[in-house]
Amino acid sequence: MDLGQGFPEWTELGPDSGLDPLGMQRPIEVIYQSIVPGISTITLRYRYYSFFPFILKHYEEHIRHPDPKVFRAFQRRCEALFALICTHGEPELGITGSDWASRTLNDARAQSSETAIIDFSVGADPDADESLRYLRNKGGAFGAIYATQMSEMGLIHFPGAGDPNPNPVCSDLALKLADAFSRELGATADEFFEAVAAGKIALSSLQSFEAMKPNRLRLGGGEHILLTDILFGKSDTRSETDLMRRRTLQMLLDVTATSRSIPRAEQVKWHWFENVPELQGGNAHEVPHLWFLYQACDLIRLAYEVILSSALTLLETAPRRRMSLADLTDELIGFVEVAEDQTWEDFSLGLADGSTAAAREHALAMLDAMHEGETAEQVRLAVSLIAILYVGASDASNLIEEALSGADYFQSLRTEVQFLDRALSVPARRVIADMVRERVVKRHLWVASRKFRNQKAYTFHMEPDEGQLRYRNHFRVSPSSPRLDQALRFLRDIGLIDEGGITQLGRAEMAAA
Numbered sequence: 001m002d003l004g005q006g007f008p009e010w011t012e013l014g015p016d017s018g019l020d021p022l023g024m025q026r027p028i029e030v031i032y033q034s035i036v037p038g039i040s041t042i043t044l045r046y047r048y049y050s051f052f053p054f055i056l057k058h059y060e061e062h063i064r065h066p067d068p069k070v071f072r073a074f075q076r077r078c079e080a081l082f083a084l085i086c087t088h089g090e091p092e093l094g095i096t097g098s099d100w101a102s103r104t105l106n107d108a109r110a111q112s113s114e115t116a117i118i119d120f121s122v123g124a125d126p127d128a129d130e131s132l133r134y135l136r137n138k139g140g141a142f143g144a145i146y147a148t149q150m151s152e153m154g155l156i157h158f159p160g161a162g163d164p165n166p167n168p169v170c171s172d173l174a175l176k177l178a179d180a181f182s183r184e185l186g187a188t189a190d191e192f193f194e195a196v197a198a199g200k201i202a203l204s205s206l207q208s209f210e211a212m213k214p215n216r217l218r219l220g221g222g223e224h225i226l227l228t229d230i231l232f233g234k235s236d237t238r239s240e241t242d243l244m245r246r247r248t249l250q251m252l253l254d255v256t257a258t259s260r261s262i263p264r265a266e267q268v269k270w271h272w273f274e275n276v277p278e279l280q281g282g283n284a285h286e287v288p289h290l291w292f293l294y295q296a297c298d299l300i301r302l303a304y305e306v307i308l309s310s311a312l313t314l315l316e317t318a319p320r321r322r323m324s325l326a327d328l329t330d331e332l333i334g335f336v337e338v339a340e341d342q343t344w345e346d347f348s349l350g351l352a353d354g355s356t357a358a359a360r361e362h363a364l365a366m367l368d369a370m371h372e373g374e375t376a377e378q379v380r381l382a383v384s385l386i387a388i389l390y391v392g393a394s395d396a397s398n399l400i401e402e403a404l405s406g407a408d409y410f411q412s413l414r415t416e417v418q419f420l421d422r423a424l425s426v427p428a429r430r431v432i433a434d435m436v437r438e439r440v441v442k443r444h445l446w447v448a449s450r451k452f453r454n455q456k457a458y459t460f461h462m463e464p465d466e467g468q469l470r471y472r473n474h475f476r477v478s479p480s481s482p483r484l485d486q487a488l489r490f491l492r493d494i495g496l497i498d499e500g501g502i503t504q505l506g507r508a509e510m511a512a513a
Contacts, residue, residue, distance in 0.1 A: 022305060024412065050177050124199070305477045354390070
């Protein structure tokens with residue numbers, strides 16, 4: 001079986017699992033990173049954006065040691081103590097190191113004495129055994145999670161090459177935030193850093209730092225106003241990315257006001273997809289259009305991955321878990337009902353009008369079929385969904401070309417529309433066969449071979465073996481997570497939404513937009 005130049009000949013290696021098996025995630029990530037900048041899927045609580053300027057300012061004013069190891073030791077002690085504070089009493093959600101903090105607090109309570117002393121210096125030590133650390137990553141929550149997003153919001157600056165101080169520092173805006181946070185703490189601000197320097201704290205003392213907890217942000221206070229203004233890009237130094245995030249957050253407030261509860265991310269994605277403004281002439285600077293494009297891109301990725309998942313199911317159940325590429329392709333396209341004389345144009349236009357409602361109906365049914373193990377049905381629905389998205393893409397051609405015109409190394413809605421545009425008059429059965437063989441099966445093998453060559457990661461879910469394809473393992477097919485849950489959490493942290501939907505503060509923010 002000739003799979004083309006560059007395909008490997010090995011059959012066994014490490015057990016590494018493969019994410020993004022078709023190389024379709026990156027264009028999707030680029031879209032949502034541009035419309036929710038400064039927030040990631042792992043930035044879980046917004047008050048960290050006050051806490052880190054608070055400790056950075058202290059380091060710059062009182063320690064100012066240029067050695068990154070000294071800074072990291074200080075930063076990690078601050079984070080470990082913060083985790084203990086936030087886990088003590090009523091535990092906060094989304095706190096880095098909370099599992100370690102919970103175990104540490106339970107051990108201290110087992111001493112049956114409120115005078116118990118908690119030594120958190122070992123847990124904070126980046127060189128301690130991994131099992132003892134509050135967070136295994138040596139960069140801590142700041143280095144591993146928050147620093148990049150805070151830089152994107154203009155709150156911290158990373159030093160350039162040759163800078164005498166190689167450690168990150170606060171921007172002027174972050175310094176204001178640090179001062180506001182410190183004022184909220186009062187005298188306990190100094191006490192916090194005294195405990196950090198000691199690496200120890202009495203169990204009974206943790207209660208005095210309650211004001212630091214994310215849920216204790218005082219609404220209407222100076223820190224709260226600054227956090228709100230920064231999140232919504234109202235500062236004098238706001239950038240284009242700030243304005244993009246602001247538009248997304250305003251759209252979230254609008255959805256929350258309508259739903260009268262905190263919506264789920266999936267609900268929001270479908271709402272924006274089905275209620276997109278006029279797409280003709282849309283461009284990559286219009287946030288509602290970009291959310292539509294995000295969902296369309298993610299849906300075509302899902303459809304392609306469902307076909308790959310179906311191919312793996314067929315391979316797994318085949319004799320010796322092997323099939324030829326030709327037999328695998330024939331079996332997959334046999335699940336799709338298509339007349340012999342139908343062209344791709346006839347087939348795609350005959351399914352639906354490319355409406356967003358039809359796309360949603362087919363996508364949900366496709367995922368249901370996959371979860372139920374109905375292989376034939378999931379392939380049929382996946383191909384139908386691709387056709388619906390292709391037809392619907394004609395209204396967004398300018399948007400697609402502008403937003404997805406990067407390297408074609410990554411498959412995207414743009415590359416697949418181009419592929420199908422070239423095949424309009426080709427028999428639909430042949431087009432679907434090319435899609436399965438070239439755009440799914442061979443594509444996966446190519447992506448996996450590139451990952452092995454460049455990253456030394458073995459991510460094949462199927463592999464060539466003596467003229468056949470051999471099954472290796474399955475992967476999880478699911479919609480992507482575009483930071484909406486985290487954005488909603490941030491809005492909740494600053495009191496603009498709650499379980500009942502939008503709050504008075506949230507309505508005031510909407511009115512001021």
